[in-house]
Amino acid sequence: MISDTSKRSSKGEIEDLIRARYSLIWVTSPEETRVEESLKKLCVEREMRLEVWSITEGFKVIANGQGTRDVKDPMKALDHVLRGEGRALYVLRDFHPFLKEPAVVRRLRDAATELRKTKKSLIVLSPLSKFPPELEKSISAIVDWDLPTRQEVEQAARKLLPNAPPATQQLVESDPTYMENVVEAALGLTLVEAENVFAKAMVRTHTFDLETILEEKKQIIRKSGLLEYYEHREEFSDVGGMDTLKDWLVKRRNAFSSRARDFGLPLPKGILLIGVPGTGKSLTAKAVGALWQMPLLRLDVGKIFAGLVGSSEENIRTVIKTAEAVAPAILWIDELEKGFSGTGSSGQTDGGTTSRVFGSFITWLQEKTTPVFVIATANNVHQLPPELLRKGRFDEIFFCDLPDREDRRSIIDIHIRKKKRDPGQFDMEKLIDATVDYSGAEIEQAVVAALYDAFDTGNDLSSDGLLHTLKEIVPLAITMREQIDTMREWARTRARLSSSRGRGTQQKPQGGWMAKYGATKGGLGDKAGENTGDDGERKLEL
Numbered sequence: 001m002i003s004d005t006s007k008r009s010s011k012g013e014i015e016d017l018i019r020a021r022y023s024l025i026w027v028t029s030p031e032e033t034r035v036e037e038s039l040k041k042l043c044v045e046r047e048m049r050l051e052v053w054s055i056t057e058g059f060k061v062i063a064n065g066q067g068t069r070d071v072k073d074p075m076k077a078l079d080h081v082l083r084g085e086g087r088a089l090y091v092l093r094d095f096h097p098f099l100k101e102p103a104v105v106r107r108l109r110d111a112a113t114e115l116r117k118t119k120k121s122l123i124v125l126s127p128l129s130k131f132p133p134e135l136e137k138s139i140s141a142i143v144d145w146d147l148p149t150r151q152e153v154e155q156a157a158r159k160l161l162p163n164a165p166p167a168t169q170q171l172v173e174s175d176p177t178y179m180e181n182v183v184e185a186a187l188g189l190t191l192v193e194a195e196n197v198f199a200k201a202m203v204r205t206h207t208f209d210l211e212t213i214l215e216e217k218k219q220i221i222r223k224s225g226l227l228e229y230y231e232h233r234e235e236f237s238d239v240g241g242m243d244t245l246k247d248w249l250v251k252r253r254n255a256f257s258s259r260a261r262d263f264g265l266p267l268p269k270g271i272l273l274i275g276v277p278g279t280g281k282s283l284t285a286k287a288v289g290a291l292w293q294m295p296l297l298r299l300d301v302g303k304i305f306a307g308l309v310g311s312s313e314e315n316i317r318t319v320i321k322t323a324e325a326v327a328p329a330i331l332w333i334d335e336l337e338k339g340f341s342g343t344g345s346s347g348q349t350d351g352g353t354t355s356r357v358f359g360s361f362i363t364w365l366q367e368k369t370t371p372v373f374v375i376a377t378a379n380n381v382h383q384l385p386p387e388l389l390r391k392g393r394f395d396e397i398f399f400c401d402l403p404d405r406e407d408r409r410s411i412i413d414i415h416i417r418k419k420k421r422d423p424g425q426f427d428m429e430k431l432i433d434a435t436v437d438y439s440g441a442e443i444e445q446a447v448v449a450a451l452y453d454a455f456d457t458g459n460d461l462s463s464d465g466l467l468h469t470l471k472e473i474v475p476l477a478i479t480m481r482e483q484i485d486t487m488r489e490w491a492r493t494r495a496r497l498s499s500s501r502g503r504g505t506q507q508k509p510q511g512g513w514m515a516k517y518g519a520t521k522g523g524l525g526d527k528a529g530e531n532t533g534d535d536g537e538r539k540l541e542l
């Protein structure tokens, strides 16, 4: 199950759930105070009593009423909820440790059924969504609380303003884009993290120094262990060849602006780049960040399942939540097949976790309304679940083949220039002839090796030196001939070529790709969002 991906805020979502008489709601957030503040507002608006429970303090009424109730025992706390009168919302803080007790679980399940007949709802507020499977059917919804909005982050920054020297204060007043950039830099953090980052920048530089803020954000995002905030190191001009793919991307560089929305353009969802190793798929993903001037978050799919941090389901939600908070942003999923292979009918050894996580992911991919552009890269097409390749998931699937003559010309040119040499001094035609079936990565490797040789022998980088090192590299295309042909055949009908010229050397593989690799039909449904649908009297408030 995935959090709301539309523009509806978490507060709005809770309101809908309460009106729909969802009795037991699980809210996941590390930001207890922020969540409770929002719930308080909601309860004031809806004239509901809000009671918050913790093991140390028992119950405390914090909206529409007052008073405390000294019930620290979790079982008694649930009794208190059941006995409560009128319209009320109860929040249990950090209740998950008590769910190890079978009796508490039982009482909570009974409470969920009972409460449905009343005008009371119960929220379990926890930094984790960790509950025993018996409870799964009783929890009517899981809400992943949004990270702070731009307004909230701006408020946090402005709170610090009185501490700033007059020059900084003036800057904030006179240049509206200054604050916009500061806020942007801190998006994706919790409110406390944002406050800390601002404070640190202020102490260090007496301003909201963007570099300090971004550096801290990078650290914090990396600490989550799932995402990496990527620097714009690669320029778009570093990518050689692939004109079709590049045109597609250039055409969409303003596609996230409100001007594009007003014009009637849909929000681009994402692309999948598949193809031969070393042809620049990862490089393109990195370069799009610079082209579109958008933050690039790299997801390590393997880590979602590694079990080092959180549960897999929670991890994918964290990733989506962070990307949506940073949005407009690019979510780069490198080597997609490494995480999502085995979601089909075979190789399921994890009790369906991979399938569920994958289901959540594709549902989000298809339905998301936030400006998060997904670039997924893969080179093993037959490990990808077929559902992922269905229409509507990605805007386009591009196949990155080995570079043809012209593409090699530009790749050789790029790598010679990168070494601060003049490509005009090289015998380009010979080099192009010598690099048939070499990937961009192999061309780069040859340039680097030739540079070493030159340095060692006291010469400069030359065509001859390059031709020599090229001979020593056996391109993957030789050892992977069959796989590459199979991939080309696959791509012929399912993907667009990243380069307009293409190579057009498709041969029909024996028995066809589908037969060979047993691409599964139907494998897994979009199970995300499935509901439990048990009966019981409900009083909807419409």
Ligand SMILES: Nc1ncnc2c1ncn2[C@@H]1O[C@H](COP(=O)(O)OP(=O)(O)OP(=O)(O)O)[C@@H](O)[C@H]1O
Pocket: 238, 239, 240, 241, 242, 275, 276, 277, 278, 279, 280, 281, 282, 283, 284, 377, 378, 379, 411, 414, 439, 440, 441, 442, 444
């Ligand atoms: N089209 C290209 N233009 C310029 N350089 C390239 C190109 N393709 C590859 N390279 C060079 O090779 C390096 C490795 O390429 P990259 O990692 O992008 O390949 P990939 O397609 O992602 O491979 P894999 O499938 O193995 O992940 C790049 O950083 C770049 O230096």
Ligand SMILES: [Mg+2]
Pocket: 281, 282, 283, 334, 335, 377
């Ligand atoms: Mg790659």
